[in-house]
Amino acid sequence: MGVAVLMPVVMAIVMAVETTIETTVETAPETIEEFLRNFLVQITTLSREDVAPIFQGILAVLLAYGFLLTIQGVATNLSEKVPRRRRLLIKQSVPFLKGLVLLGTGLYLMRLFVAITQSDFSGLAVTLLVGLGFAFKDYVSSIVAGIVNLIEGPFRMGDRVQIGEHYGEVVDYGLRGLQLQTPDDNAVTIPHSSTWTEPISNANSGQLEAQVVTTFYFAHEADISLAVDILYQAAYSSRYTQLKLPVVVIAVEERWATRLQLKSYPMDARNEYVYKTDLVLRIKEACVRQQLPYPQMPTMQEPVQEPVQELNGNEFAAG
Amino acid sequence: MGDRIQSFWQNRLPKTVQKAVQKAPVASPGENLTAPAPAILNYLRAQVGKLPPPLPCQHALKKALAEAIRVWQADPEIANNSLVVLGRPVEDVARIIKTSVQTASDDDDPSAKVLYLLGGYHRPSDPLEMNQHIRRALTLQNEAVANQEADAPEEEAEDAGPTIVVVPRLEQLFLRCIQGWEGIEYLQNLTTRDTSRFWVFGCNYWAWAFLDRVCQVSAYLEQPFCLPELSGEDLKAWLSPVVEASLTMPESDESVQIEAVSDSYWNTLSNASSGIGATAARLWLASLRSREKVDDESTSGETNRSETGSRETNTSQNGIDKKRTDDSASEESGDAESGDEGSGSKKQPLTTLVTIKPTLPSLIGLDVMDRYVLHTLLIHGDMTRSHLALSLGEAERKIRARLQVLRREGIILQRGRRLSIHPAYYPKLYSELKNNNFLIGMR
Numbered sequence: 001m002g003v004a005v006l007m008p009v010v011m012a013i014v015m016a017v018e019t020t021i022e023t024t025v026e027t028a029p030e031t032i033e034e035f036l037r038n039f040l041v042q043i044t045t046l047s048r049e050d051v052a053p054i055f056q057g058i059l060a061v062l063l064a065y066g067f068l069l070t071i072q073g074v075a076t077n078l079s080e081k082v083p084r085r086r087r088l089l090i091k092q093s094v095p096f097l098k099g100l101v102l103l104g105t106g107l108y109l110m111r112l113f114v115a116i117t118q119s120d121f122s123g124l125a126v127t128l129l130v131g132l133g134f135a136f137k138d139y140v141s142s143i144v145a146g147i148v149n150l151i152e153g154p155f156r157m158g159d160r161v162q163i164g165e166h167y168g169e170v171v172d173y174g175l176r177g178l179q180l181q182t183p184d185d186n187a188v189t190i191p192h193s194s195t196w197t198e199p200i201s202n203a204n205s206g207q208l209e210a211q212v213v214t215t216f217y218f219a220h221e222a223d224i225s226l227a228v229d230i231l232y233q234a235a236y237s238s239r240y241t242q243l244k245l246p247v248v249v250i251a252v253e254e255r256w257a258t259r260l261q262l263k264s265y266p267m268d269a270r271n272e273y274v275y276k277t278d279l280v281l282r283i284k285e286a287c288v289r290q291q292l293p294y295p296q297m298p299t300m301q302e303p304v305q306e307p308v309q310e311l312n313g314n315e316f317a318a319g
Numbered sequence: 320m321g322d323r324i325q326s327f328w329q330n331r332l333p334k335t336v337q338k339a340v341q342k343a344p345v346a347s348p349g350e351n352l353t354a355p356a357p358a359i360l361n362y363l364r365a366q367v368g369k370l371p372p373p374l375p376c377q378h379a380l381k382k383a384l385a386e387a388i389r390v391w392q393a394d395p396e397i398a399n400n401s402l403v404v405l406g407r408p409v410e411d412v413a414r415i416i417k418t419s420v421q422t423a424s425d426d427d428d429p430s431a432k433v434l435y436l437l438g439g440y441h442r443p444s445d446p447l448e449m450n451q452h453i454r455r456a457l458t459l460q461n462e463a464v465a466n467q468e469a470d471a472p473e474e475e476a477e478d479a480g481p482t483i484v485v486v487p488r489l490e491q492l493f494l495r496c497i498q499g500w501e502g503i504e505y506l507q508n509l510t511t512r513d514t515s516r517f518w519v520f521g522c523n524y525w526a527w528a529f530l531d532r533v534c535q536v537s538a539y540l541e542q543p544f545c546l547p548e549l550s551g552e553d554l555k556a557w558l559s560p561v562v563e564a565s566l567t568m569p570e571s572d573e574s575v576q577i578e579a580v581s582d583s584y585w586n587t588l589s590n591a592s593s594g595i596g597a598t599a600a601r602l603w604l605a606s607l608r609s610r611e612k613v614d615d616e617s618t619s620g621e622t623n624r625s626e627t628g629s630r631e632t633n634t635s636q637n638g639i640d641k642k643r644t645d646d647s648a649s650e651e652s653g654d655a656e657s658g659d660e661g662s663g664s665k666k667q668p669l670t671t672l673v674t675i676k677p678t679l680p681s682l683i684g685l686d687v688m689d690r691y692v693l694h695t696l697l698i699h700g701d702m703t704r705s706h707l708a709l710s711l712g713e714a715e716r717k718i719r720a721r722l723q724v725l726r727r728e729g730i731i732l733q734r735g736r737r738l739s740i741h742p743a744y745y746p747k748l749y750s751e752l753k754n755n756n757f758l759i760g761m762r
Contacts, residue, residue, distance in 0.1 A: 083754030084754070230497060233533075237499065237710070239694070239711050267755075283497075
């Protein structure tokens with residue numbers, strides 16, 4: 001953010017210095033000493049009207065920075081205090097509010113420093129594009145990717161996404177990148193540009209709920225209909241379960257066991273892991289009570305098909 | 320535009336302020352509004368508890384029951400043979416059903432045989448035994464009925480009317496745990512199979528919503544009846560035996576008189592309580608203030624303050640509860656009594672109660688665990704701490720601290736070992752849990 005907003009101010013200062021140099025050169029200095037003397041005179045005799053925009057620009061940048069910090073701080077605090085339903089709404093408004101502040105500040109600075117004609121604009125645009133293209137290629141790519149992501153909306157603030165190898169909740173959406181909070185409570189910053197090429201897997205797409213898959217294995221001699229019933233009841237009895245959404249159990253026959261997948265939704269996607277723990281504890285307790293046999297580990301001479309790994313490392317195998 | 324603003328400042332605003340101020344009684348000079356003594360409140364609470372269920376509920380239920388039985392009797396093999404009476408978790412649905420069914424059978428069809436199944440049943444310590452208990456209770460009831468019929472003369476058997484089986488508290492017959500609602504599944508299957516009897520179930524909305532998700536109960540017991548919301552007029556009529564009676568405290572012989580209030584008070588009470596009788600009764604009790612005479616000298620300052628504006632008086636009334644402890648309130652009322660005796664008066668001590676605007680109690684900031692606890696309590700009606708822990712999948716010691724906080728705040732009531740939700744908090748809890756994505760029970 002800092003570089004993008006400071007650029008017009010730096011440019012304004014450079015332009016002021018250039019103007020001073022031009023004026024100094026116009027007086028046709030004979031020696032370098034004379035040139036420097038004239039330059040210093042020009043600098044010190046800059047009028048108040050010449051200097052005021054620079055201070056206004058700096059003030060605008062500082063104010064914008066303050067606004068951005070305030071938006072982030074207020075949104076983070078407020079979203080954790082309001083009812084769950086409004087949490088995502090507040091979080092999702094952060095990138096737009098930040099964008100508005102940046103756009104407003106940029107326009108103000110442009111108006112303050114750049115009084116350009118149409119022909120000047122073409123030259124400036126080309127210069128800027130070429131300069132930015134070389135100097136800030138990745139940076140600009142990230143900014144553009146951030147804007148495209150805002151418009152296309154493959155994920156929003158508060159969503160639980162997997163980008164590349166990283167999985168977590170989107171907790172910050174900046175100009176250059178986004179920040180994920182992983183289940184291990186690490187903050188991972190990912191540049192927006194990586195979303196050009198990396199696949200994005202979104203678990204909840206702006207909703208509070210996200211599907212959780214819990215996998216269990218039972219021996220072939222187990223009463224599978226009873227096991228399925230237990231899995232259903234475990235989901236319905238867990239306090240975390242969103243009862244408004246469907247609960248499904250899928251059975252898959254493996255060579256050495258029957259695999260059951262319980263697909264259900266917690267009321268809050270944040271509870272994904274405690275929800276799984278609750279389900280596993282309930283199911284294991286019921287299986288022990290009903291004496292449902294777990295599969296035996298296969299021997300080395302008997303290679304078996306590896307179970308397919310769940311996305312996001314959501315594998316919870318019992319037995 | 321300017322005229323409208325001027326009109327607002329000159330006409331509407333003063334009227335609004337005046338209206339708001341007039342709603343609350345104003346302490347006249349030399350008087351003070353204080354919280355009533357706890358003994359008086361307990362006595363009044365007991366009197367309200369003795370009131371029969373509100374008549375609109377009884378009438379509506381009797382009408383729905385008569386219609387359902389008529390349809391069923393016309394074609395017992397095909398027509399639905401059950402009626403489910405739904406109410407809020409804080410309403411005493413069982414009592415409403417019992418009173419209504421009894422009066423309906425007495426007045427409309429004396430030949431009807433009413434059987435109560437598991438009326439006062441509470442969950443056993445091992446909730447998995449519930450299914451067996453339900454089956455055993457049904458078997459015992461069937462045997463008793465068979466014995467009665469065998470002993471009855473033939474003419475009486477021929478004239479026998481419909482048999483109505485009442486299961487007044489369906490929410491007590493399950494627990495949210497694995498295999499915890501097998502009894503409900505058994506009952507719903509039995510009801511559809513046994514078309515020779517008419518079944519009446521009582522349940523709360525939250526339990527019903529839960530059971531509908533987990534065992535599709537509404538597909539079997541497909542005729543729900545929602546208890547009506549009580550209007551201001553209904554509440555006035557229901558509470559009038561307590562409000563209008565001249566009450567005498569049994570222990571102190573102290574007379575309690577409650578000043579009459581306007582219809583707008585009852586309408587406000589109805590709105591605040593969402594038309595729930597139990598909630599309205601609690602809010603009414605909370606809105607009572609004792610009007611006490613105070614010495615002119617000691618309260619000249621207070622008099623001056625009350626003269627400066629009724630708004631301030633109203634604020635100080637609301638602050639009274641927090642400043643005064645129950646003990647000090649009792650002591651002060653005792654002083655007032657002794658003062659009367661000292662003046663040589665032989666009249667009974669009289670406490671005059673007035674009402675202030677009824678408002679819902681404020682809810683503390685609930686944490687995540689609190690919401691799960693409260694949601695579980697609302698689904699199950701009332702339950703023990705061990706059942707609560709089992710349903711939540713937590714150890715008892717882990718929920719004990721939060722229960723203590725919720726009890727201290729008055730959100731949870733404890734009667735013996737059983738925990739339940741305080742009726743006055745229900746409307747706010749409803750909104751709170753709804754906004755936090757919980758499955759809620761609604762009409």
